[in-house]
Structures are given as structure tokens and as C-alpha cells.
Amino acid sequence: MAxxxxxxTRRAAAALLLSAFAACGDGSAAxxxxxxxxxxxxxxxxxIADHRGAxxxxxxxxxxxxxxxxxxxxxxxxxxxxxxRGGQVLGVAMELMVExxxxxxxxxxxxQARELGLDFPQLVCTEDMIATRRVxxxxxxxxxxxxxxxxxxALVQHHPGKATAAQFAELVQLAER
Amino acid sequence: xxxxxxxxxxSLSCLPLFAQAPPATPAPAPAPAAAPKEQPAQPKVxxxxxxxSGDITLLDIDGKPQRAKDLMGKVTVVNFYSIQCPVQAGWxxxxxxxxxxxxxxxxxxxHIDSNESEIGREPQQAAEGQPKPYDNVRAHLAKxxxxxxxxxxxxxxxxxxxxxxxxxxxxxxGNDGRLVYRGLVDDDQRDKNADGRKxxxxxxxxxxxxxxxxxxxxxxxxxxxxxxxxxxDAAPRRRPRGDAGGRDGK
Numbered sequence: 001m002a003x004x005x006x007x008x009t010r011r012a013a014a015a016l017l018l019s020a021f022a023a024c025g026d027g028s029a030a031x032x033x034x035x036x037x038x039x040x041x042x043x044x045x046x047x048i049a050d051h052r053g054a055x056x057x058x059x060x061x062x063x064x065x066x067x068x069x070x071x072x073x074x075x076x077x078x079x080x081x082x083x084x085r086g087g088q089v090l091g092v093a094m095e096l097m098v099e100x101x102x103x104x105x106x107x108x109x110x111x112q113a114r115e116l117g118l119d120f121p122q123l124v125c126t127e128d129m130i131a132t133r134r135v136x137x138x139x140x141x142x143x144x145x146x147x148x149x150x151x152x153x154a155l156v157q158h159h160p161g162k163a164t165a166a167q168f169a170e171l172v173q174l175a176e177r
Numbered sequence: 178x179x180x181x182x183x184x185x186x187x188s189l190s191c192l193p194l195f196a197q198a199p200p201a202t203p204a205p206a207p208a209p210a211a212a213p214k215e216q217p218a219q220p221k222v223x224x225x226x227x228x229x230s231g232d233i234t235l236l237d238i239d240g241k242p243q244r245a246k247d248l249m250g251k252v253t254v255v256n257f258y259s260i261q262c263p264v265q266a267g268w269x270x271x272x273x274x275x276x277x278x279x280x281x282x283x284x285x286x287x288h289i290d291s292n293e294s295e296i297g298r299e300p301q302q303a304a305e306g307q308p309k310p311y312d313n314v315r316a317h318l319a320k321x322x323x324x325x326x327x328x329x330x331x332x333x334x335x336x337x338x339x340x341x342x343x344x345x346x347x348x349x350x351g352n353d354g355r356l357v358y359r360g361l362v363d364d365d366q367r368d369k370n371a372d373g374r375k376x377x378x379x380x381x382x383x384x385x386x387x388x389x390x391x392x393x394x395x396x397x398x399x400x401x402x403x404x405x406x407x408x409x410d411a412a413p414r415r416r417p418r419g420d421a422g423g424r425d426g427k
Contacts, residue, residue, distance in 0.1 A: 064263050064401075065401065065402075066294075066404065067402055096367065097263040097264070097266070097267055097367065098263075098266065098267040098367050098368055099263075099266075100263070128366035128367045128369075128399075129264075129366060129399040130361070130364050130365075130366050130399055131366075133397075133399075139397045140397075140399065141342060141343060141397050141398060141399055142342050142343040142398070142399065142400055142401060142402040142403075143401070143402065161342075161402060162402075
């Protein structure tokens with residue numbers, strides 16, 4: 001129990017750090033090491049809720065997911081000016097599998113984020129997709145999945161599967177509308 | 178389904194994979210005020226409650242054909258499978274246990290690998306002095322001790338007709354050939370909730386074998402996307418607003 005509480009506190013601290021990081025995002029973070037932390041599904045939902053007021057894209061991905069990696073350059077490029085205008089992008093890495101520990105999952109996501117040059121916050125979800133979608137309230141299926149929220153916090157689009165640059169641009173447009 | 182649509186399904190599949198239930202005679206439609214804008218043909222997929230005809234021959238990894246028609250009359254599970262997907266791997270042992278329990282009661286299990294990245298673009302032929310075809314699949318099953326009878330789906334024609342998106346993605350047919358369930362094996366992806374999990378596949382099979390009426394239902398599958406052959410005209414998929422709440426996750 002004590003270790004669970006300590007872990008929860010560490011996660012909450014990480015979520016706060018990420019919030020601060022994201023709130024300061026000005027699009028010039030390309031040289032910044034991607035901020036990445038373990039998070040329960042509730043932490044992911046809280047992060048999303050806490051960023052109401054700004055348009056937001058949430059991208060669910062994993063280092064083992066080929067189409068996820070393939071779409072990342074388009075996600076990065078398509079959201080650069082969006083982020084410069086105050087839009088937020090959150091990556092949620094679904095790394096943890098039956099044989100992948102939290103530490104291993106965090107490391108896998110960190111390494112992949114570095115290689116991809118991801119310069120927006122990353123949460124490595126410690127729960128599986130089914131548990132996570134229950135908490136988030138969206139029927140997430142096969143990775144990747146991208147959600148667009150507007151400033152009021154309403155989900156305005158759910159894009160299942162790999163998105164193209166044009167589709168990311170459309171998600172940005174919908175989030176900013 | 179009208180004749181033209183049916184033909185488009187058949188041409189897509191190259192094989193008459195699934196015949197839909199006989200279409201109801203359409204009521205005469207009023208003449209449209211203006212010619213409708215021509216829409217690109219959308220591939221039709223097997224729907225819940227529809228019957229599979231079995232007019233297909235599947236090839237297993239030994240190159241042996243299996244006529245789906247020969248399976249008619251039996252409760253059948255079709256799972257879209259991957260040897261590389263870590264999500265599939267998380268369900269492998271539980272799926273194998275379900276298979277063991279229900280094969281003994283006459284249920285047929287077919288695992289279909291539609292991933293071009295695993296089976297290649299073209300069918301592999303057995304040749305003397307050469308490794309057996311699909312040796313990677315065979316080696317994976319042997320290493321994991323999995324009793325799965327795997328079939329190959331080059332060009333992902335079967336996956337397209339099923340509308341399969343992920344591995345795993347489970348389909349259950351009753352002994353009347355109708356699709357009664359599509360989706361998850363269970364809701365416990367990482368095997369952490371044995372007491373509380375919803376055993377969609379196991380419970381559906383048990384109900385069918387008991388002779389209970391099973392209302393067709395689906396769950397949203399999770400897993401790795403099927404690595405389909407690249408299609409230049411692949412239609413973008415989009416889920417409309419309204420399938421979830423806002424940022425409070427309600």
C-alpha cells in the first residue's frame with residue numbers, strides 16, 4: 001500500500017510537471033528532451049481535463065506499433081504551428097504488455113520518443129487499452145488513435161488508425177474551431 | 178444487397194467468400210429529383226447476424242486447403258492472428274485454453290494471418306529441399322506451444338470481408354452460419370483480473386453449445402492493426418463526434 005501511494009504521488013508529481021511543461025509550450029521546444037512519465041488512465045484523463053481552455057490533440061501510440069511510428073513525422077509537422085499558437089499535443093504511449101514492466105515500458109517509450117524527436121509531453125500509460133478507454137470514455141481500438149478536443153473540452157473528432165498529414169491538419173482545424 | 182453490390186463483393190474477394198442472407202425484395206423507389214452524385218464503391222463487410230455461405234477455400238501454413246463449407250453446421254471461431262503483435266501475445270494462452278476446452282465439444286477454431294509483413298505478398302509454395310512455407314509462423318507456434326491452426330490471407334481479402342481491424346479480432350459463428358459475436362476475447366488484456374473479467378468469447382461459446390439464443394453483439398477490439406497490402410484508394414476512416422464525452426471522460 002505504501003509503495004502504491006508513493007508511486008501514485010510520483011505519478012501525480014509527474015503529471016503536474018507535464019502540465020507545467022505543456023502550459024509553457026510555445027512551439028520552440030524542439031531542442032527540449034521530451035517530457036515523459038508513467039501515468040494511470042485516470043492521470044491521462046486528468047491531464048486532458050486540466051488542459052481545457054486550449055485546443056488539444058491526444059495521440060495514442062506505442063513503440064511496437066508500426067503505423068504509429070509511421071505517422072509521427074506527420075503529427076509533428078502538422079502540429080508545429082498549432083502548438084506555437086497555444087494548442088496542446090499529448091502523446092499517450094501504450095507500452096505495457098504482459099511481459100513488459102512499467103520501467104521497461106517507460107524506457108521503450110523514452111527511447112522511441114527521442115529517436116522520433118517528439119517534443120511534446122508523453123505519458124506512458126500503466127493500464128491497458130480496455131481499462132484506459134473506459135476511463136477516457138472513448139472506444140479506442142487498434143493503435144494509433146488520435147482524439148481532438150476543442151477549447152471547451154468537448155471531443156470534436158476521433159481518428160482511429162494511422163492519419164495522414166492532411167488528416168492531422170483537419171484535426172487541428174476542428175480542435176481550434 | 179443488390180446484384181451490383183454483390184458482384185462488387187465477389188470481385189473484391191476473388192472468391193465467393195460470404196454470401197449475404199437473401200435480400201428482401203426492395204420496394205420500388207420513387208424517381209429521384211436529381212441524379213445522385215456517384216459515390217465510390219465501398220467494400221461490404223459481413224454484418225452481425227448475417228450468414229456465412231462457406232464458399233471459400235482457405236490455405237493453411239502447410240498449403241493444405243480447407244473448404245469453409247466443410248465447417249458448416251458447427252460453431253466456428255475465426256480469429257485474426259499475428260505472430261508479431263504483443264497484444265495478441267497477451268491473449269495467446271487464454272485463447273489456447275478456450276480452444277482446448279471448446280474444441281473438445283466440437284467447436285472449430287480458425288486463426289487467420291492477414292499481415293503482409295508476416296506472410297509475404299504472394300503465397301509460398303512447398304519445394305523439396307527447402308524449408309516449409311511459412312516457417313516463421315510454424316516456428317512461432319512451436320516456440321509458444323500454441324495449438325492454433327493458422328491460415329494465410331494474402332491480399333487481406335478475408336480480413337476486408339470480415340471488416341477485421343486488429344489482431345486479435347475474434348468472430349463467432351453459430352451452427353447456422355450466422356455471425357453472433359465480433360470483438361475481444363475478453364476485457365482483461367493483460368491478464369490482471371481473472372475473477373472480474375468479462376469472458377466474451379468463452380461465454381458466447383458456452384451459450385451457443387447450450388442451445389441458448391444469442392443476440393448478435395460486438396465489442397470494440399484492441400490490438401495491433403492488421404498490416405494490409407497498401408491500397409492507394411484506401412478510404413480514410415473516421416469516427417464521428419458523439420462516441421464519447423468531453424475532457425472529463427464522461
